Amino acid sequence: MKRKHGTIAASNQNRSSPVLLKARSLMDVYSRATGACICINDHNSMPIPEIADEINSEKNVCHFCIKYRGHAEEKNGRGICANPCGKMHCNAVKEAHRFGGSYIYTCELGFMFWTSPIYFDKQFAGALIGSGFLGTDIGETCARMHNICGGALSEAELKLMFGRFKQAEPRKIKAMAELMLICAKTLSVRSEGCHAAMRRRAEQQAELSAKIGDMKDQYHPGSPRPEYPLDKERQLLEALRRGDIESGRQILNEILAALFSANSDQFKHIQYRAMELAVLLNRIDGPGFLAKTVLEANNRYIKSIQEANDIEDLTDILYQIVDNIAGQVNSFQGIHHASALKKAERFIMENFARKISLEEIAKASGFSAPYFSTIFKDEMGENLSSYLNRLRVERSAFMLTDTDLSLGKIAWACGFEDQSWFSKIFKLYAGMSPGKYRNQGGKPVSKNPPIGFSANYRKVIEKTQGR
Numbered sequence: 001m002k003r004k005h006g007t008i009a010a011s012n013q014n015r016s017s018p019v020l021l022k023a024r025s026l027m028d029v030y031s032r033a034t035g036a037c038i039c040i041n042d043h044n045s046m047p048i049p050e051i052a053d054e055i056n057s058e059k060n061v062c063h064f065c066i067k068y069r070g071h072a073e074e075k076n077g078r079g080i081c082a083n084p085c086g087k088m089h090c091n092a093v094k095e096a097h098r099f100g101g102s103y104i105y106t107c108e109l110g111f112m113f114w115t116s117p118i119y120f121d122k123q124f125a126g127a128l129i130g131s132g133f134l135g136t137d138i139g140e141t142c143a144r145m146h147n148i149c150g151g152a153l154s155e156a157e158l159k160l161m162f163g164r165f166k167q168a169e170p171r172k173i174k175a176m177a178e179l180m181l182i183c184a185k186t187l188s189v190r191s192e193g194c195h196a197a198m199r200r201r202a203e204q205q206a207e208l209s210a211k212i213g214d215m216k217d218q219y220h221p222g223s224p225r226p227e228y229p230l231d232k233e234r235q236l237l238e239a240l241r242r243g244d245i246e247s248g249r250q251i252l253n254e255i256l257a258a259l260f261s262a263n264s265d266q267f268k269h270i271q272y273r274a275m276e277l278a279v280l281l282n283r284i285d286g287p288g289f290l291a292k293t294v295l296e297a298n299n300r301y302i303k304s305i306q307e308a309n310d311i312e313d314l315t316d317i318l319y320q321i322v323d324n325i326a327g328q329v330n331s332f333q334g335i336h337h338a339s340a341l342k343k344a345e346r347f348i349m350e351n352f353a354r355k356i357s358l359e360e361i362a363k364a365s366g367f368s369a370p371y372f373s374t375i376f377k378d379e380m381g382e383n384l385s386s387y388l389n390r391l392r393v394e395r396s397a398f399m400l401t402d403t404d405l406s407l408g409k410i411a412w413a414c415g416f417e418d419q420s421w422f423s424k425i426f427k428l429y430a431g432m433s434p435g436k437y438r439n440q441g442g443k444p445v446s447k448n449p450p451i452g453f454s455a456n457y458r459k460v461i462e463k464t465q466g467r
Contacts (some may be wrong), residue, residue: 016048019120023187024050034176037132043124045090061111061131068149093127100198102177109144110136114177116184119191128180133168201316211257225262229255240284243329248322274305274314281321337375340365353415358384393429400438407434
């Protein structure tokens with residue numbers, strides 16, 4: 001912010017962009033609802049001219065510093081005085097833009113500020129800045145201002161001046177910052193997901209910087225630079241074939257850390273390596289990967305890498321490739337497993353009254369016995385034998401209360417080898433013997449339904465149980 005002849009000058013005399021004018025309208029409502037003072041900056045971090053009257057008034061907490069700390073102001077040849085906190089606000093806006101979210105900060109006097117970026121066509125268009133609340137005791141603020149203005153105002157005058165500003169708890173400021181971010185996302189035109197993308201990229205760079213830091217600790221200055229880790233490429237492909245996104249990201253970070261450390265000043269070389277890696281990753285084979293789709297994706301990613309402007313762009317593109325491939329693997333596996341488990345379910349329901357083996361059930365599903373056992377445990381949260389026992393106990397519990405059949409006949413009808421084994425397993429699940437269960441009139445044996453399972457089985461059960 002700048003002032004001329006005691007007022008803050010507008011960033012330009014032209015009318016602001018429609019998105020910023022819309023921001024002014026929305027922020028008027030926000031200001032009335034929260035009691036905050038609002039500043040709207042353009043993409044050059046200058047206040048829009050339409051709010052000049054408000055930011056020149058004493059509602060703007062920066063007004064006091066600009067007006068009374070004359071000894072700290074730097075004048076250029078035209079006699080224009082700089083806002084002493086201008087750099088602080090610019091840096092805060094940059095941080096908010098970098099993280100794609102809200103940024104809360106405190107000035108020297110103890111006033112709280114919060115800011116959120118606005119985007120237009122996915123480009124930074126400006127920022128919203130809120131203020132008007134003290135984060136410290138008013139006495140501390142007055143003492144600091146008394147020192148800053150060189151005694152130009154008495155403490156009594158300062159208390160009267162700052163008495164209009166309320167003290168706010170951090171949680172209230174945080175809530176107002178979150179509300180402002182919602183407004184900023186609403187105002188951003190043709191920029192859906194832009195805030196999330198900026199946050200994602202910031203998190204990626206933080207993780208990558210940590211990996212590079214670890215690598216620098218391993219290699220002393222002057223020692224040979226680490227070679228490109230070809231073995232990590234193999235590990236990355238294996239992780240993606242499993243659909244393991246988390247491991248894939250970690251391995252990708254290790255590859256990029258080595259690449260960037262060894263070629264920090266050779267962006268073109270890094271770009272070529274990124275293209276090679278993209279081609280390699282998109283050649284991953286497996287069910288569900290159609291040649292035409294893979295070729296289209298490969299061409300799209302290569303084009304994006306060629307158009308990348310910096311390391312952040314390259315990192316984000318490679319992360320997207322890893323996430324998309326692993327997601328595609330997971331999606332296909334989920335469908336495949338659900339279909340196979342449905343076949344197994346049908347076989348079990350038709351044959352549970354007799355002794356059935358893992359091999360028989362796996363064959364019905366179309367998978368090998370070891371692989372079926374693994375996916376069954378993953379999807380169901382229990383092993384096959386436990387599931388069969390629970391199913392048989394549930395069915396026998398129904399027969400105990402709704403039929404007059406003997407315990408031996410019920411054991412045989414539900415697939416138990418003999419009555420003794422039936423009594424043992426029943427008591428394990430029901431907490432009592434079959435005879436006692438029948439005499440007491442029965443009660444639910446398990447919270448889980450006796451039949452029905454699929455790829456999302458556990459989610460369904462948790463939802464029905466209100467977990």
